[in-house]
Amino acid sequence: MTHPLRGSSAVVGIGLTEFGDLPGKTAIEVLAEASHNALADAGLTLRDVDGLFTSSMERVFHPLQVCEYLGVQPKVIDGTNIGGSAFVNCVHTAAMAIATGECEVALICYGSISRSNRKNKVRGANPNAGALHMSEYQSRQPIVSYAMAAARHMYQYGTTREQLSHVAVSARQWAMKNPRAEMRDPLTVEEVSNARLICDPFTLFDCCLVSDAGAAIVMTSAERAKDFPHKPVYLLGIGTAITHDQIGQMPDLTVTAAAQSGPRAFAMAEMKPSDIDVAEFYDAFTINTLLFLEDLGFVPKGEAGPFVADGNIAPGGSLPVNTNGGGLSCVHPGMYGMFVTIEAVEQLRGGCGERQIDGAQVALANGNGGVLSSQVTAIYGTDETL
Amino acid sequence: MADSASSPFAGDGPELTFRKGLDSGEFKIQKCNDCGSTIYYPRAVCNHCGSANYSWHTASGNGTVYSTSVERTPPEKGGNQNLAIIDLEEGGRLMSRVVDIDPTEVKIGMAVKAFIGEIGGTKLILFRPA
Numbered sequence: 294m295t296h297p298l299r300g301s302s303a304v305v306g307i308g309l310t311e312f313g314d315l316p317g318k319t320a321i322e323v324l325a326e327a328s329h330n331a332l333a334d335a336g337l338t339l340r341d342v343d344g345l346f347t348s349s350m351e352r353v354f355h356p357l358q359v360c361e362y363l364g365v366q367p368k369v370i371d372g373t374n375i376g377g378s379a380f381v382n383c384v385h386t387a388a389m390a391i392a393t394g395e396c397e398v399a400l401i402c403y404g405s406i407s408r409s410n411r412k413n414k415v416r417g418a419n420p421n422a423g424a425l426h427m428s429e430y431q432s433r434q435p436i437v438s439y440a441m442a443a444a445r446h447m448y449q450y451g452t453t454r455e456q457l458s459h460v461a462v463s464a465r466q467w468a469m470k471n472p473r474a475e476m477r478d479p480l481t482v483e484e485v486s487n488a489r490l491i492c493d494p495f496t497l498f499d500c501c502l503v504s505d506a507g508a509a510i511v512m513t514s515a516e517r518a519k520d521f522p523h524k525p526v527y528l529l530g531i532g533t534a535i536t537h538d539q540i541g542q543m544p545d546l547t548v549t550a551a552a553q554s555g556p557r558a559f560a561m562a563e564m565k566p567s568d569i570d571v572a573e574f575y576d577a578f579t580i581n582t583l584l585f586l587e588d589l590g591f592v593p594k595g596e597a598g599p600f601v602a603d604g605n606i607a608p609g610g611s612l613p614v615n616t617n618g619g620g621l622s623c624v625h626p627g628m629y630g631m632f633v634t635i636e637a638v639e640q641l642r643g644g645c646g647e648r649q650i651d652g653a654q655v656a657l658a659n660g661n662g663g664v665l666s667s668q669v670t671a672i673y674g675t676d677e678t679l
Numbered sequence: 680m681a682d683s684a685s686s687p688f689a690g691d692g693p694e695l696t697f698r699k700g701l702d703s704g705e706f707k708i709q710k711c712n713d714c715g716s717t718i719y720y721p722r723a724v725c726n727h728c729g730s731a732n733y734s735w736h737t738a739s740g741n742g743t744v745y746s747t748s749v750e751r752t753p754p755e756k757g758g759n760q761n762l763a764i765i766d767l768e769e770g771g772r773l774m775s776r777v778v779d780i781d782p783t784e785v786k787i788g789m790a791v792k793a794f795i796g797e798i799g800g801t802k803l804i805l806f807r808p809a
């Protein structure tokens with residue numbers, strides 16, 4: 294029997310701000326700009342919003358502030374913070390709220406000035422504070438956690454330094470086709486491998502950017518979605534899974550919760566990995582891309598390194614991954630989750646210019662949160678896939 | 680309702696019991712009386728089966744490096760530091776640091792031994808090569 298959420302809701306509006314340095318702006322201003330843009334893209338205004346979904350690293354009562362600031366009094370609200378995947382998790386809860394009639398127009402929104410804050414030495418909330426039996430070690434989070442996942446993958450499966458570098462190079466090759474991407478200079482495997490070590494085995498180029506940016510999407514019911522300016526992008530399947538908070542409690546550093554969220558999303562969508570035309574992963578670090586290729590079933594466990602080194606995820610490869618350039622080369626505010634969704638939607642709308650995947654009808658977006666802690670996998674399709 | 684004296688939640692919480700152990704030089708670890716799993720870090724319920732029925736033991740301190748990294752820092756800012764995930768002999772896993780060795784020489788699979796150390800005034804479990 295078809296899952297009741299399959300194809301029941303759609304993304305009808307997307308909004309972005311400029312990426313990079315946004316001096317003179319606050320995080321909530323950036324969020325508001327992206328929200329305004331997403332609603333305008335859908336031909337709506339803030340007055341139409343009756344469901345609000347957001348998350349932030351900046352403030353405990355962030356959802357309240359967003360509603361107050363935007364002047365929205367939603368019937369449904371979700372501000373759950375499960376890390377950067379929160380915004381794909383928001384798609385999950387928004388879809389449930391829309392399918393049950395609890396709300397009609399869901400705004401999912403995010404804004405951050407991570408780079409400006411770093412420049413101005415403004416310290417945001419420390420995600421390590423309160424991590425049980427971990428925060429007192431004063432480790433360099435989150436980088437070192439992902440680095441240890443990479444080290445374990447290399448030990449267990451023979452994944453190489455060069456294969457990690459190919460992830461960064463593939464992302465850069467896509468970014469070079471995206472006028473919005475922050476990093477558009479050519480990058481070689483040697484440059485990545487020989488760059489300054491941050492946390493072994495990671496060099497500078499294994500790590501994502503730190504950006505100022507905002508992003509928002511608008512979702513509504515599939516029924517209503519037909520009447521919007523852009524062709525709707527339907528949510529076909531979605532799954533959420535969590536394995537841990539801190540890296541020391543991750544059951545297996547080489548297997549993420551995407552091994553659970555992925556199969557759930559595929560089952561709901563009634564699809565398999567080979568049905569995916571384009572995949573957008575939260576690549577906070579190069580190892581993420583390898584882990585998600587394996588855990589989502591695109592390649593068997595342990596084989597993502599050679600797969601990437603063979604050029605499969607780069608432009609012209611068999612499976613286009615992170616076609617916007619990803620968190621490594623396009624944009625990465627504190628939480629990147631919204632951007633995997635937006636690139637998936639843009640690819641299915643067909644307006645990606647030089648980086649457009651011809652005839653893309655099914656896109657996968659995988660949000661990652663914490664230190665590989667939470668994974669939310671969403672599968673989107675055009676109306677032909679309903 | 681269970682009377683409070685027989686409740687597994689009576690008295691000090693497991694966190695305080697663990698911390699008191701560290702203060703007296705003991706690395707205490709919980710074992711679930713229902714499923715037999717080691718519970719680490721300390722918890723009020725077993726994270727393997729949900730039971731609140733556990734007992735305390737002294738950990739052997741024997742561990743194996745499950746993964747490792749080096750936090751690269753210039754010498755003038757404190758120098759490189761090891762960070763590792765250690766599998767305890769009894770079961771259970773924790774993030775810690777392996778010290779008294781060149782941080783780059785810590786390898787996956789290496790045998791390590793726990794000791795009670797201190798970072799920033801907080802007592803905690805650290806490791807050195809066995």
Ligand SMILES: [Zn+2]
Pocket residue numbers: 711712713714715716725726727728729730
């Ligand atoms: Zn148990």
